[in-house]
Amino acid sequence: MGKCSSGSAAGERPERHDGYAPLREYAAIGDGRTVALVARDGAVDWLPVPDLDSPTVFTAVLDSHHGGSCTVRPTVPWAVARRYLPGTNVLETTFTTALGTVRVTDAMTVPDTRLTPMRELQRRVDGLSGSVPIRWSVTPRFGYGSGPTHIRTRAGAPVASCGADAVAVCTWQAGRPQCTESAISGHFETRPGSRALIALSFAHQEPLILPSCVECDARLVHTCTVWRRWLGERSCGGPWQQAVERSALALKLLDFAPSGTIAAAATSSLPEQIGGIRNWDYRYSWIRDSAFTLDAFLRLGCAREAHAYFWWLMHATQLTHPRLRVLYRLDGGARAIERTLPLQGYQGSAPPRIGNAASDQLQLDTYGELLQTAWLYAQAVGRLDADVARRVAEMADLVCRLWREPDAGIWEVRSRPLHFTQSKMMCWVALDRATRMADLRLIPARHADRWRRERQAIRHFIETRCFSDRKRSYTRTADSEEVDASLLLGLLYGYAHPGQPRLRGTVEAIRRELAFGPFVHRYSDADGLPGSEGAFLACSFWLAEALADCGRVMEAADLMDQLITQANDVGLYSEEIDPADGTFLGNLPQALSHLALISAACALTERDQR
Secondary structure: OOOOOOEOOOEEOOOOEOOEOOHHHEEEEEOOOOEEEEEOOOEEEEEEOOOOOOOEEEOOOOOOOOOOEEEEEEOOOEEEEEEEOOOOOOEEEEEEEOOEEEEEEEEEOOOOOOOOOOEEEEEEEEEEEEOOEEEEEEEOOOOOOOOOOEEEEEOOEEEEEEOOEEEEEEEEOOOOOEEOOOOEEEEEEOOOOOEEEEEEEEEEOOOOOOOOHHHHHHHHHHHHHHHHHHHHOOOOOOOOHHHHHHHHHHHHHOEEOOOOEEOOEOOEOOOOOOOOOOOOEOOOEEHHHHHHHHHHHHHOOOHHHHHHHHHHHHHHHHOOOOOOOOEEOOOOOOOOOOEEOOOOOHHHOOOOEEOOHHHHOOOOHHHHHHHHHHHHHHHHHOOOOHHHHHHHHHHHHHHHHHOOOOEOOOOOOOOOOEOEHHHHHHHHHHHHHHHHHHHOOOOOOOOHHHHHHHHHHHHHHHHHHOEEOOOOEEOOEOOOOOOEHHHHHHHHOOOOOOOOHHHHHHHHHHHHHHEEOOEEOOEOOOOOOOOOOOEEHHHHHHHHHHHHHOOOHHHHHHHHHHHHOOOOOOOOOOOEEOOOOOOEEOOOOEHHHHHHHHHHHHHHHHHHHO
16 A cells, blocks of 8 residues: 655755746645745745735745745755655755755744734744755735835834735844845855744734744744644544545645635646646635535544534525525635736746636536535534524525526536536435435425425436446436546445446446546546646546445555555645646645545545454
8 A cells, every 4th residue: 555755855956947846846834824835945935815815925836027935945056855744734844965954944833822923934944964055035025916015124124015914024043134125035054053043924904023033933833733733633544544644734724714614725826737728716615525525524533623614614605595606715705706817827827817707607516515515414413403404405495496407517617508417416416415314304304205306307317318328327418428527426425326337337437538547537528718637636536436436446445556656745736637747737735636535545444444
């Protein structure tokens, strides 16, 4: 069995292309409210402030010339290795040079009991051997690079500001800061046992806190303790334990503490095709991810997170009840107006966007995912609140009225609406879970007979119009011959028994037509957009779990082993991957990739233990 890579051996200095680091070279650090991306060469190239879905102060990953970043690195050639400190989301990067070795520790610190900055990025440089010249630079570009940056000194510390946003650069043993109109920088040399600290203290519409070095030291210790305590309370076992634990920590990075919801990814507009236009903002919470999210929280023993997430879900959807939006903001709002940013885009992948027009689409699968989430929650706690139960029943009524309509499908195609088979299967799941909850008196049952009739009508539609005898597979849409990897979810959500020949044939057709080695593309048909995309990593993990469900456990385990090795050097996954060369594509870290990993690893481990 494979293991998650917990860190990398020392490697050559990473190369940038026109100022852009490969997406595979980014690690993520966060504090429960926002997430920064740190490249292997010591550059923080992405940081929204104050929250994960706020405008950025560092956006070099979307515009290497004008986006802004924070760098710390030797000024002489180096080799680099890095890892997360065990059990944490604190990153450790070791630079080895001909003159000596230094270690950079990066953290978005978690508030402690002291008066703390609103957000704090700490970059600590420890001299391990020899004497290494270090240069650091902070180039803030507020508002996705659109706002003017003013730099001045307050109480002895350089402060950059733009409107209601400000960042103070506090340093200790890191050389005398030099200020220009656009940057704050410094340089120093390490020696064995030396320690320098660069702490960025952020404020938004509130006083700027300038911390002391002692306070920073204590906060870093506190941050490591918080992460280790949280992971220590998780129940992760089995042959892929390390990968599951790293995925759990990645998921916790995307857990937005003020509301309890999960962002689909930490970033916006990282491209699905280098140079292409498929660049989307994923800093929202998708209903599509809800069942996997709650299932992962329950399997990992995260009762508090499961409770908070379910109640956020019910709060957000109440605003649009009984209809569901495809996605909701992290604060529960439903508006996500899409617009483009005046930035170059990653390696010219333009336009970069914020907001997401998919929010206005009709996606019928969302009802299946939400009712499956309610079913999982009700099973875990034994009941549903009366108002929630009423609303769940009303959603089932709505499914009875909506399921005959075409929709945009789970993949949010921007071509005309179609009758996607996976959408119909999830409507079947919605009514199936509603009838089960009604039978257990968890939700009102007065419309249960109608739910059963419509559930049967959906199955008749799928079995007569969404199956190809020639391919022995369910098809992507009604009356077509294409296949779609999302059909695997029909098996995983129990549309039919895994021994049913049509589902087994569908698994084979997906492997035959959409898989390239361990990687699985979503579909091969048109979707209303120019260009192409990489393989979708969640689909590969779904295939592994589906193979196990079909009794092909050794094949499933072998596929899992191959997929685990595809994580980057610190165990993270993006949304997609190029099967030809392993290039990461799409936003990262991607919740659905890590959720699918957790689901498949836990399912295979539980099967092995039976």
